[in-house]
Amino acid sequence: MARKITFSKAINEAMDIAMERDNKVILIGEDVAGGATVDHLQDEEAWGGVFGVTKGLGNKFGRKRVIDMPIAEAGYMGASVAAAVTGLRPISELMFNDFIGSAMDEIMNQGAKIRYMFGGKAEVPLTIRTSHGAGAGAAAQHSQSLYGMLTAIPGLKVVVPSNPYDAKGLLLTAIEDNDMVAFFEDKTLYSMKGEVPEGYYTIPLGKAEIKRAGDDLTIVAIGKMVQVAESAANQLAKQNVEVEIIDPRSLSPLDEDTILQSVEKTGRLLIIDEANPRCNVATDISAMVVDKGFDFLDAPIKMVTAPHAPTPFATNLEQLYIPRAETVVRTVKDMIGELTLSR
C-alpha cells in the first residue's frame, strides 16, 4: 500500500520540495519557525508554525529562507508582494484567514492588481497559505471560510484542497505559478491522513476532480465539504440515489466545463460551501450554471451552507453551523421528489 501521511505533512513536503528545487522560494510568516534569536535554541525552530505545518523547514533551510515575522500582517504581506515582484518566490503564511482583514489592502489593492495595472510588465509569484474553517471551537474570529471573498477579486487565484494528495500537488503548482495564489487549508483537515506519493508532482489549477460518479444529482463540494458530500452520497446510495461529487479544487480558475457537463448529465445541482450563504462560492457557481446551463436544470439549484451568522463558540451551536451530511441527504431527496424516488 502506498504511503499515508497527514494533510499537514503533505503541505510541509510540498514546501520542502519547492524550496529544494528553487532557492528563490522563501517562507514568511508569524512563527513559521518560532523562537528567532533565542540563545538556547541555537537557531533551531521553536514551533514550525502554530499548527506545526512548517515544522522542520526552518531547521533545514535556515532563517534566511524561513523568516519569522512580527505580528504585522499588513507589513509582511505587502513585503511579500513586492519581494515576489522583485525576484523572489515567497510563500507567505497568514496564520488564520480571519486575519485577512489586517492584510487586505496588500492582497486586494497591491498584489492582485499589480500585473494588470503595470500593463502586464510585472509578475507576482506569491503563494499565500492560510488556514480556514470551523469545527475547532475557535469561535467567531478564527473559524471563517473566506475563500469566496478572494475569489471575487480579479488577479488572484484561489485553491481549496480537500485531501492530502491534492494539497501537496496543488501547493507545488501554486508555488510555481507566476501569479498570486491564495491557498486555503482547512485547519480541521490537518490531521487527515491519505495516500501521498513521495517526491515531486503537480496538479493543475482549474481542473476539478470527479470524486464519485452518479446520474441522479451533482454535488459540488468545497474543501472539507467533500467529506460531507461523500457521507451523504453513501447514505443516498442505499436508497438508490446516485450522486456525482465534484471537488473543484481551485475556485479561481474554476473548472466550469466539468461542472456543466455533470449537470447536463444529472439535471440537478447542489453545492456545499461552509462559508456564509450570501455572496459565497456556492452562489457564484449557482449563477454560473443558471447562466450557462439553464437548459440542463431539472430542479432548482440548492445550496447547503453555514447560516448567515458568525461562527458560534459553543460546541452544540458550532456543530449546527457546519453543513452536515444529514442536511445534504434531506435536501437531495427534496430536490428529486418523493414521486420520482419511489419509481
Place this chain on the structure above:
Amino acid sequence: MDKKMASWMFTKMNDIRNFENQVQKIFATGEIPGFVHLYAGEEAVAVGVCAHLENLDYITSTHRGHGHCIAKGCDLNGMMAEIFGKETGLCNGKGGSMHIADLEVGMLGANGIVGGGFPLAVGAGLSADILENGGVAVCFFGDGANNHGTFHEGINIAAALNLPVVFVAENNGFGEATPFEYATSAKTIADRAIAYDIPGVRVDGNDVTKVYEVAEEAIERARNGEGPTLIEAITYRTSGHFEGDNQAYKSESDKEKWPVEVDCIEQFKAYALENKLLSKTELEELEKASLKAVEEAVEFAHHSKVPNEEALTENVYVSYK
C-alpha cells in the same frame, strides 16, 4: 493604598491565578472547546490598572483576556460558563474565551485579533470626551501588538485628538513564540511614545504597587483632559502562548525564576504584611475565599446548560429564513 484597596487587589490577583489554574486543568481534559491563552503571571498589570477604573470607564483587551475581565469586574461564574460554551456565559456561550465581554462593567471585549483593541479604545475615549462623562478608556495589549499597524494608528489618533485613553503594554517578552527583541525595532515600547509626543513609562509589571502608582497618574491625566499615556509593564506569562505550547523558546532559568522569585502575588503578599495592610490570617482567608469562588464558578459552568440552539442565528442584524 488603604486596607480596602489592598484587600481588593489581593483578591483579584488570586481570582485570576485560581481561575487560570482551573482553566488550564480542565482544558487539558478536552472539555473546554477551542483554545485558551492564560494570563497567569501577569495579574499585577490588570489589577494595578483596573484599581483606578469605574464601571463607566472602558477597557479593551486581547486574546489573553481573562485577567482583564476579572480585574474589571466581570462575574467569575459568567466567565467560566462562557469558556465552557454554556448559555449562562457572559456572551451566552457564543463568544468563548477570546471574546468575553460585559459592557455593564466597562469591558469592551477580549479580542481574537492582535492589535484589534487600539482603535476600539480610541473610540471609547472619543465617546467619553464628547459626552464629557469623565470616563477614560484603557487599551491593554501585548508586546506582539506593538508592531501592528493599529498600534501606531490608534495612538496617533488618540494623541492628535487629545483623547482620554491609556495604552498599557504587557511586555511578557514574547509575541507568541517570537522574542520581543527580535520583532521590535525599538529598544522599549515606552520609547515609541516619543514619536507621538505623549508620556511613555516603563514599570515593573510584577509589582502591583508600582503599576498602581503609574496607572494612577496616567488615568488622572486622561481624566483631566491631558491626553493619552503609554505604559509599558514588564511581565512574564508563566504558561505558553496557548495551552499546549511546549514553550521551547523560553529559557529554563526564566521558567524557574519568574513563577517563584518574581511572582507578583507573593510579592504583594509580602508588601501587604510588611506595611500592615493585611494580616497573615486575613490573607489566608482571602486566598481561601478566592479559591472557593473559582471552584464555585467551575461548578456553575459544569451545571449550566448549553445554549438554546435557536441562538445560532440570533443577533445578526439580518436573518434569512
Place this chain on the structure above:
Amino acid sequence: MATSILMPKLGMTMTEGTVEEWLKQPGDTVKEGEGIVTISSDKLTSEVEAPADGILLKVIKNVSEEAEVGESIGIVGQAGEEVGEATSTFEKEKTEPTAEVQEKAVQQVENQSEGHQDMKGPQRKRRISPAARKKAKALSVDVSKVTGTGPKGRITRRDIEQVAEQQVAATTTEEQVTTKPAVHEEEAMQVQGMSAMRKSIAANMQHSLETTAQLTLHRKADITNLLVFQKKMRTEAAENNLDLKLTLTVFLARAVTLSLQAHPEVNTHLIHDQLHQFEEVHLGIATSLEEGLVVPVVKHAERLPLGSLAKQMKHVTETAREGKNANLSGATFTISNLGAQGIEYFTPILNPPESGILGVGTFVKELTLDENEQVKQITSLPLSLTFDHRVLDGAPAAEFLNTIAHYLAKPYLLLL
C-alpha cells in the same frame, strides 16, 4: 484513589497524541506536577505531569502508541491500589443537536427561491424545469398534457421522456395497424386532414380523459325476463297499431332513468369543484354516424313512460342522423350501445361534466345454476358503467349499476 494520566490537548487542533517516552516506570514514586511521560502531537512534544502524588501503577499506552485527547495513558495511585478505580476527571457532555433544531437551522440556510415561489403558489404557471422544457421542445411533447412527478408537481426531464416514449409507442402501434410501412407501398398511404367533427371528437375525448378520474365497472344483467317482456310489449303494440320502436335500448333507458332517480349522486355534473345534482334526467344516447359519434339527448326522460320514451328516442336520433344540431347537448347521463357490433364489455369515455356513462354490450345466452342447483339457460347483458371517481366512489357506483340490473331482471317495474 487512583488517578488517570490523561492525554492532554496541546493546542486547538490536536485530537490524538503519541506516547514518546515514559520518564517513570511502573512502581516508581512520583510527585504531583513532576514530569512523568512525554507525548507528542502532530506538531509539538510536551511533558505530561503527574496528576497526583503516589506511585506509577500502570502504563496503559506504551511508547509509540496513540491515544485520543482525554484518554487515559497511565495510572497513578497508592501502592497496592486497584487500578480499575481510576476515572477520568470529566465526562464529556453530549452536545449533538436534536434533529428538530437541525431542521430549523437548515431551513434558514437553504436557498430562498423556492420559498418565494410558494407564496405565489396558486397564481403561478405550470411548474416545469428548464431541462424538461428543452426536452419537450426537442421531442415535440405538449407540456400542457404532461403530469409532473417532481417536487410540487414539477415536470421533470424524465416525465417528458416517458410521455415521448408512450407517444412513440402509440404512434408505432397505430401505424402498424392502420397503414402499411410507407417505404414499401407508398401509394397505399393516405394522408388526410381531420374533419371538423373528428377534431371535435378528438378534443372532447382527450379532454375527458385528462380532466376526470374515470373508472369503469362491469357486470352482467339477467335479461331473460326482459326479452320475454319486450316480445310481449311489441306484440301488444303491434296489435294495437301503436307505432313504437321498442328496442332493448328503450327498456334500458327506462331502467337507467329510474335508477338515476334512485341514485341522484350519479346524475351529477362536476363543474369548478362544485357538484350539481339533478332531479331531472336528460339522457344522452350515443349514436354512431358515418362521420363520427353524436350524442342526441332525450330531455326529461323521467317524465316519459316507456312509449313516450321510445318515441322521443327515435325522434332525437333521427334528427341527429339528419345532421341537425338540435338536442345534442345538455345530457345528465349517457348510454352508449355497442351491442350491435358484437362487443361485450368496453370502457366508455365520460362526456364531461357528466359523471356517468353506461356502456351496453351484446346479449349472450349462457347456462347457469338456479336456486335449486338446476342448470338453466338465461340471457345476460354485459353492462359497463364508467363513472367519475372524483364525484363518487366505487361502492355507490356499483349500487347504481346493481339497481339497473335489478330493473332489467324485473321488467314490470319499468312500467311503474
